[in-house]
Amino acid sequence: MASSVPKACKLALIQLAVTADKEANLGNARSHVLEAASRGANLIVLPECFNSPYGTGYFPEYAESIKDGPSVKALSAMAKDAKAYLIGGSIPERDATDGKIYNTCTIYNPDGEMIGTHRKVHLFNIDVPGKIRFQESETLSPGNKLTQVDTDFGKIGVGICYDMRFPEPAMIAAREGCFAMIYPGAFNTTTGPLHWELLQRARALDNQMFVATCSPARDMSASYHAWGHSSVVGPAGDVIQTTEEKQDIVYADLDLSKIAEFRQNIPLGDQRRFDLYADISKVNP
Numbered sequence: 109m110a111s112s113v114p115k116a117c118k119l120a121l122i123q124l125a126v127t128a129d130k131e132a133n134l135g136n137a138r139s140h141v142l143e144a145a146s147r148g149a150n151l152i153v154l155p156e157c158f159n160s161p162y163g164t165g166y167f168p169e170y171a172e173s174i175k176d177g178p179s180v181k182a183l184s185a186m187a188k189d190a191k192a193y194l195i196g197g198s199i200p201e202r203d204a205t206d207g208k209i210y211n212t213c214t215i216y217n218p219d220g221e222m223i224g225t226h227r228k229v230h231l232f233n234i235d236v237p238g239k240i241r242f243q244e245s246e247t248l249s250p251g252n253k254l255t256q257v258d259t260d261f262g263k264i265g266v267g268i269c270y271d272m273r274f275p276e277p278a279m280i281a282a283r284e285g286c287f288a289m290i291y292p293g294a295f296n297t298t299t300g301p302l303h304w305e306l307l308q309r310a311r312a313l314d315n316q317m318f319v320a321t322c323s324p325a326r327d328m329s330a331s332y333h334a335w336g337h338s339s340v341v342g343p344a345g346d347v348i349q350t351t352e353e354k355q356d357i358v359y360a361d362l363d364l365s366k367i368a369e370f371r372q373n374i375p376l377g378d379q380r381r382f383d384l385y386a387d388i389s390k391v392n393p
């Protein structure tokens with residue numbers, strides 16, 4: 109008889125050192141995923157753009173199919189061999205039907221089956237004069253759906269990096285019963301120190317849910333300097349675990365009872381004034 113007690117959720121964020129060598133990136137990801145699993149992790153996350161350098165010029169060159177490309181095959185095998193859920197960071201995806209390129213996260217169950225995909229819906233187009241200009245839309249197209257997946261632990265919402273700046277997907281995920289939002293991401297050394305942790309804590313606190321981010325490690329010889337600092341934040345907005353900028357694995361045992369406890373202590377869910385503003389989770393686009 110199936111037990112109704114959810115399994116303990118041990119999260120691992122792989123802050124991977126990404127290089128220009130796709131095969132090496134896949135091999136490095138695999139060895140870190142298996143290492144995390146050997147330490148008991150059953151929900152493992154890779155960073156945004158883990159198989160390619162992060163830059164609009166690289167996306168067309170590295171893009172591949174998520175039906176049968178080498179990266180999804182490798183990710184499926186990693187999840188299966190690790191016997192863990194795997195949120196497979198993101199890769200540049202080329203859609204054979206429309207010919208467009210997307211920044212896409214693929215998600216696997218412990219049998220290695222793909223159980224979800226998320227194409228980044230908010231493209232990272234910013235211009236901070238003298239600091240950073242980045243226009244993902246030069247080579248990428250946006251996805252057109254929000255993403256939630258079912259796991260043995262409960263439902264999880266998934267976004268990618270810049271998606272975290274928008275409160276709505278996390279709010280919708282929380283109201284639809286997700287216990288966590290997970291964002292593979294790659295902030296930079298300009299916006300990272302300003303907003304990375306703040307956004308993560310805001311999404312967690314507003315929604316009284318877990319939020320995790322997973323960045324590539326920083327490479328000062330690359331054209332894009334990732335912020336690192338992959339982190340896990342609890343439903344009270346508390347940083348549970350984090351790291352610096354180097355390659356690392358961040359582990360956290362998620363105590364899912366904290367959500368109910370915190371929601372009981374500060375019962376925002378019962379106090380909302382939907383007579384004054386809309387419930388965004390009930391507004392269909």
Ligand SMILES: O=C(O)CCC(=O)C(=O)O
Pocket residue numbers: 156231232268269270271273293294295296299300303
């Ligand atoms: O929002 C930011 O400041 C950074 C976003 C980003 O790096 C991304 O979407 O990949």
